[in-house]
Amino acid sequence: MSPDIVLRAEGVGKRFGGFTALSGVELEVRAGERLGLIGPNGSGKSTFTNCLAGAFPSHDGGFTFKGEKLAGLKSHERARRGLARTFQLPRPFRGLTVLENIRVPLAYGGRDDATAERAMECLESVELAAKAHRMPKELTQVELRRLELARATALKPELLIADEAMAGLSHAEVDQILALLFRLNAGGTTIIMIEHVMRAVTEFSQRLAVLVAGRKVADGDPREVLSMPEVEEAYLGR
């Protein structure tokens, strides 16, 4: 594997009973890259994320992350290797304060100092330090998204999968999250953005991959990919 390839997906397939959610998906992601992964609802984006993060086992193929095969590794083992994810709907630890939410990946990720000071730094990076001792139920939707990102970045990931981190946010809030993702990427984190907000995807992505019905149908420069007939057809129909 080329040294600048941080992630390689080879022939990844996943079935749920008789339904094929992913089929032969091939993907390479370079270190420091900003990749957009798009596709209509039900195209397999989240299944791909779950297979990559270890939430589901894939039936065919597999992933290689930093030269290491991920097959057989559990979610927490992948997280400890620097593969972080956010969830489509924010999933904070509701019984813990905002600060404690960040202390969890710091304490268990094993990739950073598990100190309260470091947790506060993580919160400061997403402008949540002022709410460190609040409960997640007191946060707004965009703050919950930021908390989700802070929890993922507290793992000091080399690859972050941002799964619809902007769903349901206003124009200004999308800009806030985009700014955060740009900052993370500038710090060296490779980011796969899975998103329906096309403005954000086109603004953020250096490269775009498109999944349709569990298959990758396009992969390349965002403008070229978005003008491809099969991509237009997938989104707009014939």
Place this chain on the structure above:
Amino acid sequence: MSDTTIPAMPTLPAPRRTGHPAFWLASAAVALVSILALRGIGSEYAYFAATFILQYVVLATAWNILGGYAGYVNFGAAAFFAAGAYTTVAIGKALGLSLLPCIGFAALVGGVLGLGTGILTLRLRGAYFAIATLCLSVVLQTIVVNWDYVGGSRGAYVIRPREVPWPFESYSGYLCAVMVVLAAAAVAIARSIEKSRLGLGLAALRDDEAAAEAAGVPTLRLKLIATTISGAMMAVAGAPLPLLGSYVEPNSAFGLSYAVNAIAMPLIGGTGSWAGPLIGAVLLASLQQAATVTISSAANLMIVGVVLVVFVCAAPHGIIGLFRRQK
């Protein structure tokens, strides 16, 4: 793209916390004062009532490590409690050991039983886990009923040693002092877990197992640690039982009251904190002891039921939750 910033708000100070050694010292001091106070009263009934209440403090605190901290509701508390009681019977009979080594063996048996339960129920959550633990209780009771060595369905008599350990004047006083120490240790262990890295991980998996895994928490390992510690402590709670009444039989050792109380006490006190099970156990067990003396022990479960319904409706986060809401 605009780089919007959020107006700065004053950072709230973190709550002050007592360190682990200080809390253990405080627990030891409270235990010593309690032993001296009970010795001052010197009544056999006071010893019995205190032992009754304190065994529930240990049981409820132990249950809360898995049920409260990790969110895995165990309906089989009576199985672990009885496993401790019958370990005392079996080890006492086989090796002729005194209470303290029997408590050690009970912790070992309860821990292994807890670990086994955890391994067998790895993929179960919620109601399915609860039903599986209930089944454990039924299976274990059936084994004990058919095990003649420990008395089978007839039960077993356990004679208290004639020699009372120094400096106690009666065996009831000694038993009560042992229970005070066990209760203080159980509370200190629970508090240490709650404030530790383990407690943080358990709280994370209680709230969202998938998100906890994504944050690097080895949820399976933590669940097994919790089932083992909780199982060991529940068995420890039951270990002195045969010596408390000099007799133990399966129907009472595996009784519904232990399973119900082990759940009701933390729920009434509050499951999120070490103080919840302590408050719930002292409150409910005292009420039941008072009812046993003034009305009848038959009223005990009814009292638990009524109090539980009131709390579930009026204070779903228990007494601790009520205090936190008022702050």
